Amino acid sequence: MGRGRPRQFDRDEALDRAMRLFWTRGYQDTSIADLTDVLGIGSPSLYAAFGSKASLFRAAADRYEAGEGGRPFAALAAAPTARDGVEALLRGNVALFTKRGGPRGCLLTRATLSCPPSDTTVVAYLQRSRRDRLAALRTRLQTAAAAGEPLPSDDVDALAQYYDAQVQGLAVRALEGATRPALLRTVDLTMAAWDALSTR
Amino acid sequence: MGRGRPRQFDRDEALDRAMRLFWTRGYQDTSIADLTDVLGIGSPSLYAAFGSKASLFRAAADRYEAGEGGRPFAALAAAPTARDGVEALLRGNVALFTKRGGPRGCLLTRATLSCPPSDTTVVAYLQRSRRDRLAALRTRLQTAAAAGEPLPSDDVDALAQYYDAQVQGLAVRALEGATRPALLRTVDLTMAAWDALSTR
DNA sequence: GGGTTAATGTAGCGATCGACACAGAAAGGA
DNA sequence: TCCTTTCTGTGTCGATCGCTACATTAACCC
Missing domain, CATH: 1.10.357.10 (Tetracycline Repressor, domain 2)
Known part of the structure; x- marks a missing residue:
């Protein structure tokens, strides 16, 4: 399956937690530090998985709407x-x-x-x-x-x-x-x- | 009247511009730099006249409501x-x-x-x-x-x-x-x- | 004019922002 | 086993955040 080192967190669960956090605090008041804290991962992992704060929000909002x-x-x-x-x-x-x-x-x-x-x-x-x-x-x-x-x-x-x-x-x-x-x-x-x- | 150096801007007009800016951009997205820019004054003047960003907002909101x-x-x-x-x-x-x-x-x-x-x-x-x-x-x-x-x-x-x-x-x-x-x-x-x- | 008082402009404080460089770690393929 | 690939942790980037120290300027009182 995956070639390199496997991801050490569940992407869906992380997305769900990010969604809840954006829901709770809005977009601007949710910082990357807040997200990495709640998701339990480092910021490089977050950026590798989701690209940016904006695209992470869009993915979280997609999950919310779905x-x-x-x-x-x-x-x-x-x-x-x-x-x-x-x-x-x-x-x-x-x-x-x-x-x-x-x-x-x-x-x-x-x-x-x-x-x-x-x-x-x-x-x-x-x-x-x-x-x-x-x-x-x-x-x-x-x-x-x-x-x-x-x-x-x-x-x-x-x-x-x-x-x-x-x-x-x-x-x-x-x-x-x-x-x-x-x-x-x-x-x-x-x-x-x-x-x-x-x-x- | 005033003892020291007179204020070089109209406090009411400044408050009105601050109110308009908060109205346009919300609270969090309005920065002190934005305010000093629109009000045409330095940040020390702003803080001397209004105390803090929070109290300036409350004064601006009072003006809005009044x-x-x-x-x-x-x-x-x-x-x-x-x-x-x-x-x-x-x-x-x-x-x-x-x-x-x-x-x-x-x-x-x-x-x-x-x-x-x-x-x-x-x-x-x-x-x-x-x-x-x-x-x-x-x-x-x-x-x-x-x-x-x-x-x-x-x-x-x-x-x-x-x-x-x-x-x-x-x-x-x-x-x-x-x-x-x-x-x-x-x-x-x-x-x-x-x-x-x-x-x- | 001197002395007092207050507002100004410059310059920068520590903290936090979003985002990333870099090297080490953990997997598969040879 | 060694190489490639991908993820992870540490550390930090430049920018911006709200806010203020400091010296200067401009008014008043005497």
Whole structure:
């Protein structure tokens, strides 16, 4: 298999720990020293395995989106109706943002507000990620509209941006320390608004 | 008046420029070198006038809240009804977050997500500021409830947190580059939801 | 003008940032 | 066994971080 000296750490586990650390402290406030400390490896090993801080973050964010972070959006797409999907998206994100023992809030939202513009590759990654999430919302609502489901508005684009704002608001409040029940009451209001606007 | 050598810069103007810079780049990504550059003064003058980066930020944030940043909340308190107040709060914040030639988003929201926990005085300031804003929302809704105005929910506390989340969502989206018309469509939906939930 | 007080410009402090040079260590292939 | 290849630990690079010592300059009071 490998020709040279074998790697002495589990790359996936290291990536997972890096992801948790970026999630906890944001992008800029997570230093290479912090990472090598938590990962238990030297900085040359980190750079050999991941290239740079920026590319390590992108790999960690990929892992976030492919795992926990992507689950609420998977639930959105899989739900039988758009209403169920949006509710699953919001409640799933509340659970994600307030999980016991885990970092609070959203890794991507936090990074978006704490990444210096000079790190262009990270900024570009975050922009693409945001576009993808908006597109996921829009397409789910679009298919619902095509299926004749009742929606709170005919403007699917505006709806997608509206529910994206709900998610971001929940993420910020979770980071500020809002409790899970408090965030769920906010989701209750958002879904009550869906119903009140849809039945006309 | 002054005993020693007079200050060679306008303290208020310097504070205003510092506020704009913190608003544009967040707390952590704004360095003392950036500040002395934009303010046109040396670092000893900055420290003599403002004490430290943390206390300069708090002074700049005070200026933000007393000026532009506080206007939407002043409109909330001054409006004849809670509905008008919330709408003025949201639309005022959209205008603030997308003002041409000015920084995008909210100075406080951005700082909340980009301030290292080690800067305890700034963290404490931001927490208190957030509590105050939530309290402003809650008391306005409370007086409306006492006056018998129709509200989207009987749970005033949940309502306050819900509209706080709306503001934060708008702030994040503005920072991500959302246009003013797009954010206003989101506010349209939020206010349509108010009406649909209030008329029962 | 002298003396006092305060703000300024230069220059640099120790610490930390992201990233890497270098040599030693551990594997496979011959 | 020796060579090649790859990873690991030590040490450190130049740059930047927030911050300040020091001498100088410019105002006031007398």
